Amino acid sequence: MRFDLNERQGSPVMSVRMKDIATDLNLSKMTISKVLRGQTDVSAKTKARVLQRVKELNYKPNISAQSLRTGRTLSIGVIVPSLSEPFFMEIARNVVQQLRSTSYSVFLSSSEREPEIERLEISHQLAWPIDALILASVQSSTELQEFAASGQTPLILVDSGTAVLKSNSVHLREQEIGRLAASHLVHIGCRRIANVRGPRTASADLRFDGFRTALAEAGQRFRPDLVIDLEGADDHDYQRGARAAERLLRNKVKPDGIVCHTDLVAVGTMDTLICAGVQVPRDTAVIGCGNTVQTCHMRLPLTSIDLSASKVGQRAAKLALTLLEQEGTRRVSSVTVSPTLVGRQSTAR
């Protein structure tokens, strides 16, 4: 029987460590460490030997040990209000994608739109601890800042640009969304533009502001009777759109263009209009919001405002990376992402 005092103890298949490579090559583990971290004070020859052996043994550094020593865990947290909404899903997806080529991993979780859960998730993630946190919050920003920005973990807020924040952030230009939609309809010749607006949230209010701005810019007067507010309606978006269309069909002044708060609302609206004999887009043009794949390619391809969720995710990830590189700098930077119009048949005149 052979006794090898250097033999690894512990779990059955322990992975290869720096020391294994070192003894293999008659070097100290220090040298290995240096090579692996790209220090320059190593001869080209030893460097090559080390790299060779590292590849052979498929050595992976033990990140726990690395973290314990350096304080960095090579992980980034992402918390979104909901993973079932395409918008946030797309953001999360793009953060993950953007970080795939780096050595960072992503802790993803959802606050389920509950401030309480959000708080829980934040402290859960900070306790881990993560190196940076990307957060699309559902809380008042002031409360939030105290809670999260107090620590030393860089925070990147993803928000609607509602508040001026003292934190790094990626803003979505909500107002521009409404402006873009309305001005598109103006450009194709609409004179009586309706708006099926969203719930009474900061974000929906901003979009509505943008809508009014666009009308003003075009010298059109704002018609309150063409604003459909489905507040309190607990239906599904499609049904809300359908109900909105019914209301508009009964209206004295018939709209020749409709801005809808979501794509599904738009589809519901269109379906109902079409059933009532209205020609879309000839009589009435319809534009949605979200540019969701499933919804925009139904019976009548829907023009929609793309919220640029993918860009938001990418920017957030890049911002996180930047903050982690130049960790010394405590400079706060914020990025703004603009929505874009995707024209389709529902407004093709």
Added chain:
Amino acid sequence: MRFDLNERQGSPVMSVRMKDIATDLNLSKMTISKVLRGQTDVSAKTKARVLQRVKELNYKPNISAQSLRTGRTLSIGVIVPSLSEPFFMEIARNVVQQLRSTSYSVFLSSSEREPEIERLEISHQLAWPIDALILASVQSSTELQEFAASGQTPLILVDSGTAVLKSNSVHLREQEIGRLAASHLVHIGCRRIANVRGPRTASADLRFDGFRTALAEAGQRFRPDLVIDLEGADDHDYQRGARAAERLLRNKVKPDGIVCHTDLVAVGTMDTLICAGVQVPRDTAVIGCGNTVQTCHMRLPLTSIDLSASKVGQRAAKLALTLLEQEGTRRVSSVTVSPTLVGRQSTAR
């Protein structure tokens, strides 16, 4: 100037450690550790004191250190083929949710349906290392097993029950999906049931098998002319449904029930039928698959097969937890999840 040799060095706001609590309370950090891990050999009084101070200082254990010592990282990896598909999204969401109450965190990533990316993500996550991996793979299972199950990290496969695997797994009963849909139509009196089938994948083939089984069970003959195979059609699901309906409308034998491979296909089918003057569900009943919220509540509420993605996610998470508890046991366990029927207007006769 005050010199305190015990003052913490390093990053500006270092968090509180076990030692801090120990010195505060004139105890050794060992005792703190014991209390925190629920060891019984500590007096009730000291235990209370420790817990008190832990709360006061909001002490969080340093997980890197813990991991280095114990080999467990308190993190679980989840890799799905796609985060934009509701089915996988729902699985991921439920894993995260299920694990929220535990001390585990979730590394979520997507393989984007690319075996290469999947491999990358697996090794990325294993390198971290995670304590367990929940994987909905896009690869051949044999290749996979060698790759991932070889290590010591427990693997939980989420799959279609295609292969008999030597790994822990959560299966979806694909066949049952087709069977359930068809037999529902049989039960409401359909005699000429069409099938708008999915692509030529293992999963879609199984569903189709189930469909045929149900017909056989009901003593109905299988009609190849009522099977619409849209292989190669690169359209969107809605358009595929619409095209399928057109084909069926031109068919000699008109179906009185249609099983569709997805909800969106079903909606496309329905819309087209309705436009052609067919009464749904009276003349033709339609059933979809996926029970996706957005799609099932359009003009005509759609009966659909719920794939139980939430249950799949929950079970996978629970299985992972179980494996991590009784880590000694290398027993392989697998769970099967059944789909359920959700009846709505499109088959209400």
Added chain:
DNA sequence: CTGAAAGCGCTAACAG
């Protein structure tokens, strides 16, 4: 250019 020593925060094993 290479390496020895010390220690990150925690826990397993054993003494008192």
Added chain:
DNA sequence: CTGTTAGCGCTTTCAG
């Protein structure tokens, strides 16, 4: 019941 010792795998510091 409480504490001491040792060391997980890595990096920082400094000496050859």
